[in-house]
Amino acid sequence: MKLEPSKVIWFNGELVPWEKATVHVLTHALHYGSGVFEGIRAYKTVQGTAVMGLKEHVARLFQSCKLINLQLRWTESQISDAIRATVRENGHDACYIRPLAFSGYGALGVHPGDNPVELAIATFPWKGHFTxxxxxxxxxxxxxxxxxxxxxxxxxxxxxxxxxxxxxxxxxxxxxxxxxxxxxxxxxxxxxxxxxxxxxxxxxxxxxxxxxxxxxxxxxxxxxxxxxxxxxxxxxxxxxxxxxxxxxxxxxxxxxxxxxxxxxxxxxxxxxxxxxxxxxxxxxxxxxxxxxxxxxxxxxxxxxxx
Ligand SMILES: Cc1ncc(COP(=O)(O)O)c(C=O)c1O
Missing domain, CATH: 3.20.10.10 (D-amino Acid Aminotransferase, subunit A, domain 2)
Known part of the structure; x- marks a missing residue:
C-alpha cells in the first residue's frame, strides 16, 4: 500500500498536519509491538461518504486494547466521532482509515509501566491491495x-x-x-x-x-x-x-x-x-x-x- 499523504491526522485529541504526527524512536511500541490498530474503510455511496462497520471496528479496537493491557483515554463514541471528523477534514469521498493505539515514550523495559497510551487516526486515499x-x-x-x-x-x-x-x-x-x-x-x-x-x-x-x-x-x-x-x-x-x-x-x-x-x-x-x-x-x-x-x-x- 503506497501512502498518499492527506492533510491531517488526529493525534491524541487534535487534528495535526500529516507530517507532524511523529513519535520518538524510544517509543515502547516500536520495540515490543505494544500497539493495536484497526483497518477500516469509508466508501463513496450514492447517499455520500460512509464508514463501513464503524461501531464494530471501534469496539474491536477496545477489545484489542484490553487484551494487551492498554488503557485508552477516550470513549468508543469519542473515537468514532474523531474518525468521522478526520475523514471529513481530509475531504475524502472514499478512503482507508487506520486508528493506532500504542504504548508511548517513557519507560523502556518490556513492561510498559505507566507510559502514556497514544492514539492516532490516519485517513488516506487507497484503492485496495487487489486489482x-x-x-x-x-x-x-x-x-x-x-x-x-x-x-x-x-x-x-x-x-x-x-x-x-x-x-x-x-x-x-x-x-x-x-x-x-x-x-x-x-x-x-x-x-x-x-x-x-x-x-x-x-x-x-x-x-x-x-x-x-x-x-x-x-x-x-x-x-x-x-x-x-x-x-x-x-x-x-x-x-x-x-x-x-x-x-x-x-x-x-x-x-x-x-x-x-x-x-x-x-x-x-x-x-x-x-x-x-x-x-x-x-x-x-x-x-x-x-x-x-x-x-x-x-x-x-x-x-x-x-
Ligand atoms: C490477520 C487478519 N485476519 C483477518 C482480517 C479481516 O478482518 P476485517 O474483516 O475486520 O478487516 C484482518 C484484517 O484486518 C487481519 O489482519
Whole structure:
C-alpha cells in the first residue's frame, strides 16, 4: 500500500498536519509491538461518504486494547466521532482509515509501566491491495509453512501490532514463491486464515469458515459475509477445516477490509473448482458491493455516514 499523504491526522485529541504526527524512536511500541490498530474503510455511496462497520471496528479496537493491557483515554463514541471528523477534514469521498493505539515514550523495559497510551487516526486515499481483475478472476495462493500463533502464545483475537510479524512472514514467503498470499494453518494443523483475511470455502453447497478458536482474527467482513449468506439462503458452518478441503472445495474466497471478497482460483497450484471465480462467490460479492455503494438497503446497518 503506497501512502498518499492527506492533510491531517488526529493525534491524541487534535487534528495535526500529516507530517507532524511523529513519535520518538524510544517509543515502547516500536520495540515490543505494544500497539493495536484497526483497518477500516469509508466508501463513496450514492447517499455520500460512509464508514463501513464503524461501531464494530471501534469496539474491536477496545477489545484489542484490553487484551494487551492498554488503557485508552477516550470513549468508543469519542473515537468514532474523531474518525468521522478526520475523514471529513481530509475531504475524502472514499478512503482507508487506520486508528493506532500504542504504548508511548517513557519507560523502556518490556513492561510498559505507566507510559502514556497514544492514539492516532490516519485517513488516506487507497484503492485496495487487489486489482479489479483479481476480484473478478481470483488469485493463486499457497498454504504457508508458517502457522498462526498457538492460543497460549500471542492473543490472536487482538489486532495487535506484534502479531503482524507472523502475517508479514506469511505474505513475504507467498510472494517469494509467486503467490498472491498464503493461508496459514492453526497450531493443530487445521486451516486458520490468510495473512490479513479470513477464509471461506464452498463445500457440498455449504459455506464453511474456521471458528474463532482456530487462531483467527474475528474479522468484521467475515461477520458481514455470514449475514449475506444467510440473506441468500446459503447454509453456513463454522468448523475445523482440514487442509485437504482447500483443494477439493468447489469455491474458496478470502475476505477482509482490504481484500473485500477475493476469489481464490488455486491453492498450491491445484485448481479450485473451475479455476475461476465461482457463482456463489460472485453472488456474495455482488450483494456485498451493492450494499457498500448504497444501492441496496443497508439492512444490517453496515454503513455510518461521515
Ligand atoms: C490477520 C487478519 N485476519 C483477518 C482480517 C479481516 O478482518 P476485517 O474483516 O475486520 O478487516 C484482518 C484484517 O484486518 C487481519 O489482519
Amino acid at each position: 479489479p481483475e483479481s476480484l473478478a478472476q481470483g488469485v493463486d495462493v499457497c498454504v504457508s509453512s508458517r502457522r498462526r500463533m498457538a492460543p497460549d502464545t500471542h492473543p490472536a483475537m487482538a489486532k495487535c501490532t506484534g502479531n503482524y510479524v507472523n502475517s508479514m512472514l506469511i505474505v513475504a514467503e507467498a510472494r517469494q514463491h509467486g503467490y498472491a498470499d498464503g493461508i496459514a494453518l492453526d497450531y493443530t494443523g487445521y486451516v486458520s486464515e490468510g495473512s490479513g483475511q479470513n477464509i471461506f470455502l464452498l463445500y457440498d453447497g455449504r459455506l464453511l469458515t474456521p471458528p474463532v478458536g482456530a487462531s483467527i482474527l474475528a474479522g468484521y467482513t467475515r461477520r458481514c459475509i455470514l449475514q449475506v449468506a444467510k440473506d441468500l439462503d446459503i447454509p453456513t458452518v463454522e468448523q475445523a477445516i482440514p487442509r485437504e478441503m482447500l483443494y477439493t472445495s468447489s469455491e474458496v474466497f478470502l475476505c477482509g477490509t482490504a481484500a473485500e471478497v477475493l476469489p481464490v482460483r488455486s491453492v498450491d497450484r491445484r485448481q479450485v473448482g473451475s479455476g475461476a471465480r465461482g457463482p456463489v462467490t460472485e453472488k456474495i460479492q455482488k450483494r456485498f458491493f451493492a450494499t457498500l455503494r448504497g444501492e441496496l438497503d443497508d439492512k444490517h446497518h453496515w454503513l455510518t455516514p461521515v
